[in-house]
Amino acid sequence: MVRAHDGRRGVICRPRAGRRRTAGRAVGSGRVAIPLARATGRAVIGIDSSPAMLRRARVAAAKVGVRLELRSSDMRDLRLERPAALLCCPYRALQHLPTWRDRRRTFERVAVCLAPNGRFAWNAFVFDHHFAARADGERRDEPVPHTLRCSKADNRVDIARDDGAVSLCGGRPVTSGSDSSTPRAWNWRRCTAGSSPNRSPPTGEYVFVARRPN
Known part of the structure; x- marks a missing residue:
């Protein structure tokens, strides 16, 4: 379990120290990327389309002495120079994608950017x-x-x-509405990456960890 640097829970994953690359999409303020950088002892690539959030992440990383490679990009156009061992998209950021086509395109980019046996972790509300x-x-x-x-x-x-x-995404569906989907639909989309899923128990919100085969 990775816990965000502000104390909130992050995406479930098992980062390992070493030379393998880790990248976070929709990095936001760095709440998950910063503890990942601490856990691995290496720079984490942080990608976000918001310049304001990238600035916040840069300041937060400097305060705690970790290095983030921050890049401005749309998650639908994800590109990495070398495949990553771990990609994560926390805090339901995938639910900002407006259409099925956008989501499929994003998962196809994940497939390209994941190393063999690499993991992609994300979470999503169950649509109500x-x-x-x-x-x-x-x-x-x-x-x-x-x-x-x-x-x-x-x-x-x-x-x-x-x-x-x-x-396109507010809070929990029962309170403020969100772009949400069913577990079956998320499983279908992860198949575009040729990956096998694990997910948390059904509690209204799912955490998925998909693996790209060797």
Whole structure:
């Protein structure tokens, strides 16, 4: 178990010290990448499309004395110079991908970037169809004025803000809506990487660790 540097739980994995590469997609503030760098004793590649989050990760890593190789990129276009032994995408970041095509494309890039016997770890909510049906069209004023919109074709609840911005992932489905999916669908997508899955018990949120065969 890797615990985030701010004390929160991170993605389940077993990082090993040594020369094998580790990369984190949607690295955010470095909450998982920083403890991974500590555990392996090597720099971790951190990828995010947000310059603001990359700046936060850089500051946080400097404070604790670990090295992150931070890169600005979209997870759908993941590219590494050499395959990685571990790729992780924590805090349900894959659920920001709006369509099935985006998710499949992302998993195909994972397949290219994983070394033989490498692992890809991610977590995801279990989609709540009952919540989605009830929430579709619901107007809310907190934390900012917005309306919930359900996309049935993509198993997704969008948070459409009054200022025109759309958030594809909020909080837990039973409270604020999120782009979520079923365990069967996530298993289908990981097959694009030719990997075998392990996942946590069904508690409303799943943690997957997929392995690329030798």
